[in-house]
Structure formats: C-alpha cells, structure tokens
Amino acid sequence: MxxxxxxxxxxxxxxxxxxxxxxxxxxxxxxxxxxxxxxxxxxxxxxxxxxxxxxxxxxxxxxxxxxxxxxxxxxxxxxxxxxxxxxxxxxxxxxxxxxVVAKWSVHIHKGPGRNWPVTGIVSQGKTVNKGACVTSWRGHWCRVTSGGVTGWAPQWELKRAGAIFD
CATH class of the missing domain: 2.30.30.40 (SH3 Domains)
Structure with missing residues (x-):
C-alpha cells in the first residue's frame, strides 16, 4: 500500500x-x-x-x-x-x-445508574466488551461484560487503550 x-x-x-x-x-x-x-x-x-x-x-x-x-x-x-x-x-x-478498558477501578451496576446494586468491579486497565449505551439524566451508561460479570458502567470511566486521539 x-x-x-x-x-x-x-x-x-x-x-x-x-x-x-x-x-x-x-x-x-x-x-x-x-x-x-x-x-x-x-x-x-x-x-x-x-x-x-x-x-x-x-x-x-x-x-x-x-x-x-x-x-x-x-x-x-x-x-x-x-x-x-x-x-x-x-x-x-x-x-x-x-x-475498550477501564480508566480506573470501575463498579459494574445491575442497571444504568449508581442507584442500582453493584454486581462486580473491573480493575484499572482491564479490557471490557462495551455494548450499547443509553443516555439519561444520570449520564451516559454502557452495557459491559468483563471477566464473567455483565452489567452497566458509566461511559466516562471507559476509554480506548492506546488511542492516538481522545
């Protein structure tokens, strides 16, 4: 090329x-x-x-x-x-x-908001499979799976590892 x-x-x-x-x-x-x-x-x-x-x-x-x-x-x-x-x-x-990785230790919630119970924690730098995201008055939340745990995480706590542009 x-x-x-x-x-x-x-x-x-x-x-x-x-x-x-x-x-x-x-x-x-x-x-x-x-x-x-x-x-x-x-x-x-x-x-x-x-x-x-x-x-x-x-x-x-x-x-x-x-x-x-x-x-x-x-x-x-x-x-x-x-x-x-x-x-x-x-x-x-x-x-x-x-x-996509966790920017820091991220709590995974049962639903899209901090008022939902925590189902697990993803360690800083650990890869997550980010699915669909929703927007509400609580912010932007994305469906994630990591290490057998599935739930919702705030979009601002996730990033693309090694990405050149932010």
Whole structure:
C-alpha cells in the first residue's frame, strides 16, 4: 500500500509518541468492543458496518476542519469513517481498532445508574466488551461484560487503550 501524506503524518505522530516501538499495548488485551463505521465523517451518517477491536485497518485519511476527529478506513471490502479516537498504533506501522478498558477501578451496576446494586468491579486497565449505551439524566451508561460479570458502567470511566486521539 502506498502511504499518502496524511497517513505518513499520522504514523509519524505515532512514532514520535513512542507508540510504534516494540510490542503494542493492544497485544496485552483481549480484543472486544467493535468500532462503528459510518458512510461519512460523522455520527449522523448511516452506519454501514462494525469492525472488531484488534482488527487491523488501512487508514485512507484523517480529517481536520468541520469533520475533524474522523478517519476514513478500509477493512476488507468495507470503506467508511470511524472516530479517530477508536484507532491505535499496532506496531510495525499498522493501525488497529483499540480495545475498550477501564480508566480506573470501575463498579459494574445491575442497571444504568449508581442507584442500582453493584454486581462486580473491573480493575484499572482491564479490557471490557462495551455494548450499547443509553443516555439519561444520570449520564451516559454502557452495557459491559468483563471477566464473567455483565452489567452497566458509566461511559466516562471507559476509554480506548492506546488511542492516538481522545
């Protein structure tokens, strides 16, 4: 694959941050939590696919301006846009969909809110499989599974491990 200037800049940023050296942080985590692929650079565009965490993608371009934070990627026959914050370096110049991990020790609740009983705790840095999220007056909560525990966690307590963009 011939690298375009935006992709070279993206990879240079990764290397400059020391993120392409040696083993990738992705190798330490189980691969879960797919990234949603949209037909255009924004969540208002139609969803065309899901790409599993850990899957290597070809980055076509990352954009600034009105569509900043979105990257066009190719994964097999799928070509579309993902949030830049879902991408992480995967070593040797590769880019992958980053897994979702707990930012710190996260309480898993039986329902989407702190008023629900706690069913388990996910340790800081541990991979979770993040499912659908809901928004309520209590904030954004996501359905998660980790280590045999399934429940709800606050979205702000989860992150994509090794993601270049926040």
């Amino acid at each position: 011939k690298l375009t200037k935006p992709i070279k800049v993206f990879l240079a940023l990764c290397a400059g941050a020391g993120l392409l050296a040696g083993g990738s942080a992705l190798a330490k985590h189980a691969m879960t939590s797919p990234a949603t692929v949209f037909s255009g650079p924004g969540s208002s565009w139609p969803v065309i696919a899901q790409i599993p965490a850990g899957a290597h993608v070809d980055v076509v371009n990352c954009y600034g301006g009105w569509n900043q934070g979105w990257c066009q990627v190719r994964y097999g026959k799928v070509k579309g846009f993902v949030k830049g914050a879902t991408l992480a370096p995967a070593g040797h110049g590769n880019v992958a969909i980053a897994p």
